[in-house]
Amino acid sequence: MSSTKATKLDLLNFKSLPIRTFWITSIAFFLCFFAWFGIVPFMPDVVKDLGLTPSQKWNSIILAVSGTVFARLLIGKLCDKYGPRLCYSWLLVLGAIPVIILGFVQTPLQFLICRFFIGFIGASFVITQFHTSIMFAPNIVGTANATSAGWGNLGGGANRLGMPLIAAAVVAFGAAESEAWRYSMIIAGVVCFLMGLVYYNFTQDTLDGNYKDLKASGNMPQTKKDDVGxxxxxxxYRVWILFFVYAACFGIELTVYGTMDDYLQNTFQLERVTAGNIVLSFALMNIFARTLGGFFGDLFGKLKGVRGRVLFLAAILAIEGVMLALFSTATGIVVGISLLILFSLSVQMAEGATFSVVPFVNSKAIGSISGIVGAGGNVGAFLAAILLKSKSAVAEKAAITASEGMGAEAVQAAQAAAASAAVSSGFLLIGGIVIVVAVGTLAIKFATATDNVTEEEYDEEYDTQMTTQSI
Incomplete structure (x- = not known):
């Protein structure tokens, strides 16, 4: 086995350890996101079954992204110490437990607690980025990171199709329709558990072996030659700028898509199924959009060094903010959907571009840095959700009070209009904040030597791989 990092993303070369790692870690990430947001398609059933109030429903959304913050901060440090193989295996096995337990909850409190702990499997993103970062050469690492993350993120959209299909299957086998959401979550949890066993048995920490064996022999890989805490x-400071950058892209994507179903219905009077399908189609853009961000990050890196990656990141992040701000003012369905497409494309490209920069900040602490930056995404989602919840709750309460006594339909219409206006103003404010963060991204600086080291590392690895292949 060659210990050379891959210099291209040859997806069908299964003999290559980096490519096998890419596929396994991407599938594991997909399953984690599938289970993390698996309950979303069933929320109307959960509200009815457990008697959730609107406030409890919002709190469940907030708790689902809150738990991930702590997990991502911790998991990055653990990856640096114990390696991605053990960390991912344990995360999948232990993370499956609250997913399974969710199928047995009987009270709103139990439901909220489970949603908080299920959020921990969102830390899978950090391990995926860590594992691909140490398997691919600098010239392709941005594309590899972005593609694995984008395909993993698909799990958060694919559950809108997959979970109802699982529910239909269990009903066909005799389960009560009212209990289908419970069986579906149990099945999702079991699959995550099994994937943990797969990860343990079929992956390797580094190209040269597992951390445990390398430590025992005194041959830790180059990325661990110094103990960087x-x-x-x-x-x-660059880590914290990237923390806010990821909050402004991935965090905003989570919150915008989490509220978009209702927003499209309230603003453009779309049917629930139509609105849901539109949101699903945007989530599925992760198949290519995030990869584009990593690809252009690598391209600008070749043209202008690491600084080029930063410049592209700042530009695409600014475009994201502008698109969201413009979308918030749209009143026509054609213009609105067009702007939403551009927002979806730019926000996912910004996510890919972020992790085309991360591996170059400090190659000896990729896990810790990935954990901090990844946690930023969930902090952004948490703060954005709090903002939209507060605005929407106040506006809806005022609308209900003002239209009291006018009939149920009139009250419902007033409530929908108030919610639309409140969320719209929230999107506008968030778009402005994203633009400010984009400008702040330009403060990220790298020593000139960083570019030279990166180019030398790539040249050496490429020459070595070419020699190995010719032999």
């Missing part, structure tokens, strides 16, 4: 990553 978590605190050193914390002290690097």
């Amino acid at each position: 978590f605190m050193e990553a914390v002290k690097d």
